[in-house]
Structure formats: structure tokens, C-alpha cells
Amino acid sequence: MSLPAPEVLQATILNTLATSAQGEIVDSREIVINGEKMSSAEQQAVVKGVLDSLWSKEMVEYSQITTTTYSLTPEGEGIAKDGSQEYRVWSVLKGKGEPTSIPDVQKLVGADIAKVGQAQGFKNKLIAKEGAGLVRLVEGVEDTTATQLRVVLEKGDHEAAIIKELQKRKLITPKKHIHYSVKKGPHFATEVKQLETDLTADMIANGSWKDASFKQYNFAAAGQPTEGGALHPLLKVREEFRQIFFDMGFTEMPTNRFVESAFWNFDAMFVPQQHPAREMQDTFYVASPAKSARPDEEYYERVKKTHEVGGYGSIGYRAPFSREESEKLLLRTHTTAVSTDMLYQIANQPGGFKPAKMFSIDRVFRNETADATHLAEFHQVEGVVADYDITLGDLIGFMKAFYEKTGNHKLRFKPAYNPYTEPSMEVFSWHEGLQKWIEIANSGVFRPEMLEPMGLPKGVRVLGWGMSLERPTMIKYAIQDIRTLVGHKTDLAQVKVRPAVRLEKGDE
Numbered sequence: 099m100s101l102p103a104p105e106v107l108q109a110t111i112l113n114t115l116a117t118s119a120q121g122e123i124v125d126s127r128e129i130v131i132n133g134e135k136m137s138s139a140e141q142q143a144v145v146k147g148v149l150d151s152l153w154s155k156e157m158v159e160y161s162q163i164t165t166t167t168y169s170l171t172p173e174g175e176g177i178a179k180d181g182s183q184e185y186r187v188w189s190v191l192k193g194k195g196e197p198t199s200i201p202d203v204q205k206l207v208g209a210d211i212a213k214v215g216q217a218q219g220f221k222n223k224l225i226a227k228e229g230a231g232l233v234r235l236v237e238g239v240e241d242t243t244a245t246q247l248r249v250v251l252e253k254g255d256h257e258a259a260i261i262k263e264l265q266k267r268k269l270i271t272p273k274k275h276i277h278y279s280v281k282k283g284p285h286f287a288t289e290v291k292q293l294e295t296d297l298t299a300d301m302i303a304n305g306s307w308k309d310a311s312f313k314q315y316n317f318a319a320a321g322q323p324t325e326g327g328a329l330h331p332l333l334k335v336r337e338e339f340r341q342i343f344f345d346m347g348f349t350e351m352p353t354n355r356f357v358e359s360a361f362w363n364f365d366a367m368f369v370p371q372q373h374p375a376r377e378m379q380d381t382f383y384v385a386s387p388a389k390s391a392r393p394d395e396e397y398y399e400r401v402k403k404t405h406e407v408g409g410y411g412s413i414g415y416r417a418p419f420s421r422e423e424s425e426k427l428l429l430r431t432h433t434t435a436v437s438t439d440m441l442y443q444i445a446n447q448p449g450g451f452k453p454a455k456m457f458s459i460d461r462v463f464r465n466e467t468a469d470a471t472h473l474a475e476f477h478q479v480e481g482v483v484a485d486y487d488i489t490l491g492d493l494i495g496f497m498k499a500f501y502e503k504t505g506n507h508k509l510r511f512k513p514a515y516n517p518y519t520e521p522s523m524e525v526f527s528w529h530e531g532l533q534k535w536i537e538i539a540n541s542g543v544f545r546p547e548m549l550e551p552m553g554l555p556k557g558v559r560v561l562g563w564g565m566s567l568e569r570p571t572m573i574k575y576a577i578q579d580i581r582t583l584v585g586h587k588t589d590l591a592q593v594k595v596r597p598a599v600r601l602e603k604g605d606e
């Protein structure tokens with residue numbers, strides 16, 4: 099089989115229409131090019147292309163015809179060649195009084211054929227049991243199935259009832275064929291005139307527009323797909339969270355710095371200098387510059403003292419506190435470092451402390467081995483509320499209101515531990531799809547050892563909660579491996595086609 103060149107095919111179609119008595123091609127499979135009939139599906143696809151092009155110039159009209167032919171399955175072929183199973187079983191048997199044992203029948207025709215042939219043979223009353231063996235019930239047998247299949251093999255078709263039966267027995271399979279019947283159109287000609295697509299200034303000036311034929315507009319044609327930028331799934335989900343925070347009256351914190359000092363990331367938060375999270379296996383330290391700028395000296399002294407000996411009702415860690423450790427630079431391990439700096443700023447702002455609700459969604463870094471659910475960086479979604487006399491109940495209330503808007507309606511809170519919050523809670527949400535409780539956030543009431551050295555008035559409490567942005571994004575977009583969401587394994591085409599999500603629809 100060879101594919102025709104479209105120009106040759108076009109000329110053949112037009113000439114056939116011009117010369118045929120009825121001006122018609124009844125079946126496009128009858129078109130002959132270089133002595134070959136265009137009967138295959140691939141050839142008909144080229145025919146359709148040419149017909150569409152001629153149709154757009156109104157030179158032809160055509161309609162599609164769908165026909166079905168049938169071919170034999172391997173089992174059908176076997177029967178057409180050697181006879182049906184029942185016929186083959188019948189033919190190895192002898193008459194009454196001379197039974198053939200079943201193992202012998204199996205040996206003669208094969209186990210599979212013996213099985214089907216026996217069943218069909220009993221049903222059609224061709225054979226019967228005699229003792230432990232089988233005998234013929236009738237003298238001559240006409241093998242109708244085989245005869246019918248031979249007809250299908252030759253003609254590709256048979257009477258409807260027979261086709262239905264053979265198909266039910268899985269001896270034949272249908273195959274659809276698409277071809278066309280073609281007629282002359284209103285602008286039929288044997289030569290294809292080049293159609294103008296645009297009326298140009300030149301054509302008006304030289305008068306050639308008068309004789310020109312113009313191509314029709316195809317208003318049904320699909321437009322060119324637009325090439326635009328696309329937001330990464332993380333940014334789409336981030337925007338959803340931002341709007342929820344804004345709706346709840348939160349302001350966004352300036353988290354646009356990845357490098358922090360150990361002072362803001364740990365010390366100011368009352369994380370002991372001996373805490374294991376500070377070790378190099380967990381935190382990325384920055385080699386250069388070697389030291390951070392110093393915080394306000396009086397504040398620094400208050401923080402140092404609280405660590406070493408306590409204060410504000412605390413006995414402190416009673417462990418050495420080193421300036422060197424404090425001035426180390428690192429890639430922030432949580433955005434809570436920025437929240438801490440912000441709390442210090444609102445404690446010391448002109449006019450003094452005012453209640454505040456703040457949030458941030460930005461990157462943090464942890465020295466983790468990458469696997470399907472971890473990378474060495476991720477985004478934290480964090481909310482912080484500072485006000486007089488607020489309680490753990492308010493924290494639970496805020497989180498309920500917040501997660502309600504993200505479609506998480508069933509929450510559970512479990513006591514947990516953070517060096518900088520007391521009490522602390524892990525938050526779990528019931529996942530309908532997974533039918534289990536999944537951990538969604540970490541939260542707590544910041545410790546007085548962290549807040550009071552900042553100069554926040556007594557009685558001011560600060561609540562906070564934090565979660566990853568990657569986890570809800572992976573759930574929303576059904577992404578199994580975080581490495582295909584962020585990093586070099588990300589499929590950019592996927593980034594383009596993934597739709598925006600609405601969190602309030604939940605995580606199902």
C-alpha cells in the first residue's frame with residue numbers, strides 16, 4: 099500500500115467527477131492511482147484531506163459512509179481451517195457400542211477442543227455418553243459454523259443473525275471502515291484556481307481584484323492556541339491561601355530574604371543553642387559572609403540572659419550562650435524567623451504595640467535527603483496573631499475559621515512540642531478521599547521567654563500556626579512525588595495545562 103500524493107489525488111478526483119456519467123464517485127475506495135485502489139484507512143485519510151480542501155472552495159460536496167466488515171479471530175480461523183470443535187470431536191468418535199474414552203478423545207483432538215467440542219456436541223445432540231466414553235449420535239454431520247466462517251472469511255460479511263451469533267461466540271470481530279461519496283459542487287472545475295486570501299492595496303490599484311476569486315472565511319476553524327505564561331501550581335495554591343488570609347484581615351509579612359542570622363531564626367525564639375535542629379545535618383549554614391549584623395544590643399542582652407539564667411518567671415536553659423553561635427548566618431529553617439523579627443518591630447514601633455494579624459507564605463530550607471515527600475526546600479504558610487489576653491481557645495478558633503475556608507471541616511488537635519511555643523498543637527484534618535486523619539499543621543502559643551524580652555507589654559499573647567504549601571498542592575493536583583512538582587523533573591507542559599484550584603472545594 100502506498101499513500102497518494104495529494105496533488106495527484108486531487109487531479110484524479112476532479113477528472114473522475116468530470117468524466118463519470120453521473121458526475122459522482124459513489125465509493126471513494128474505488129479511486130485508482132497508479133493502478134492501486136485507495137481502499138485502506140490511511141489512504142482514505144489522505145482522500146478526506148483533499149476533499150476538505152476542495153469542499154472549502156465549493157468545488158465538491160461529499161458525505162461520509164461508514165461500513166463494517168468482519169474478520170475471523172484466531173479461534174475462528176482455526177474452525178474455518180479444521181472444522182468446529184464439536185465437528186472434530188464427533189469425527190474422531192465411532193457409533194453406538196464402540197465408545198471412545200475421554201482421555202483418548204483429548205489425545206486425538208487436544209484438551210481445549212475436546213472440552214468445547216463435548217459441550218457443543220451434547221447440546222446439538224451430535225454425540226452422547228456411553229459408559230465412561232463417548233459415541234456418535236448421528237451419522238452425517240454438517241459443520242455449519244465452519245461453513246459460515248468460510249463465507250465471512252471470503253466476503254467479510256454474512257446474514258445479520260449469523261454475524262450476531264458468530265460474534266457472540268467470539269469467532270469474528272468487526273472492523274469499521276470510513277469512506278466517502280463525492281459529488282460536484284457549485285464551483286466545480288477540473289482546474290483548481292488559486293484563491294486570494296486578502297484584498298491588497300496593489301489589487302485595488304491595478305484592478306486585478308475584479309477577476310480575482312476570494313477564499314471563503316472559515317468561521318468554524320479553531321483559533322491558533324495562544325502562547326502565554328503559566329503559573330506554577332505552587333503559586334496558584336499560594337494565591338488561594340493569600341486571599342483567605344486577606345479575607346480574615348491579615349497583613350502580609352516581608353519574607354523576601356532567605357538568609358537569616360541564627361539570632362532571629364533560633365535565639366530570639368528561645369530555641370536553646372544546644373538544640374539538635376541547629377546542627378549542620380538539619381540547617382544549612384552560610385560560609386560567607388561569616389557573621390550577621392548585630393541586633394539591638396540591649397535586646398540581645400535580654401535574650402542572652404533569658405537563655406542563660408531565665409527571667410519573666412522562667413529559669414532559662416542554664417546553659418552557655420555564645421555570641422559566635424548567635425551571629426552565624428543560615429538559610430532560614432522556618433518563616434517564623436521573620437514573624438519573630440516582625441513581633442519585635444511591632445513591640446518597638448512608634449506609639450507602641452498594637453494588636454496584629456500577620457501571615458507569610460515563602461520558602462524555607464532544611465538539610466534533608468530528597469525523597470518522594472521531602473526536598474531540601476519547601477514553602478511555609480504561616481499565620482501569627484498578637485493581642486491582649488488571647489488564649490489557646492482563640493488559636494483553635496482561628497485555625498478552625500481558616501481551615502474551614504480551605505475545605506477542611508473536620509479538625510483534631512493533638513498536644514505537641516516546640517521549643518518556642520507552649521502549649522503546642524499538631525493539627526489533623528479528616529481526609530475524605532484517603533479516609534484518614536492527616537497532619538496538616540503545627541501551632542502554638544509563643545512562650546513569654548520569647549515575647550517579653552522583645553518589650554511586648556505583659557498580657558499580650560501571640561498565637562501562631564504553620565504548614566507546608568507543597569502538601570495541599572500535591573493533594574490538589576494528585577502529585578505523588580514532590581520532585582516532579584519542584585526541580586528539574588518538573589514537566590513544564592504540565593505546569594501550563596494544570597488548572598487553577600479552589601481550596602474551599604476541599605481535598606477530595
Ligand code: PHE
Nearest residue numbers: 432434540541542562563564
Ligand atoms: N515554625 C513552625 C514549623 O516550622 C510552625 C509554627 C509557626 C509553629 C508558628 C508554631 C507557631 O513548623
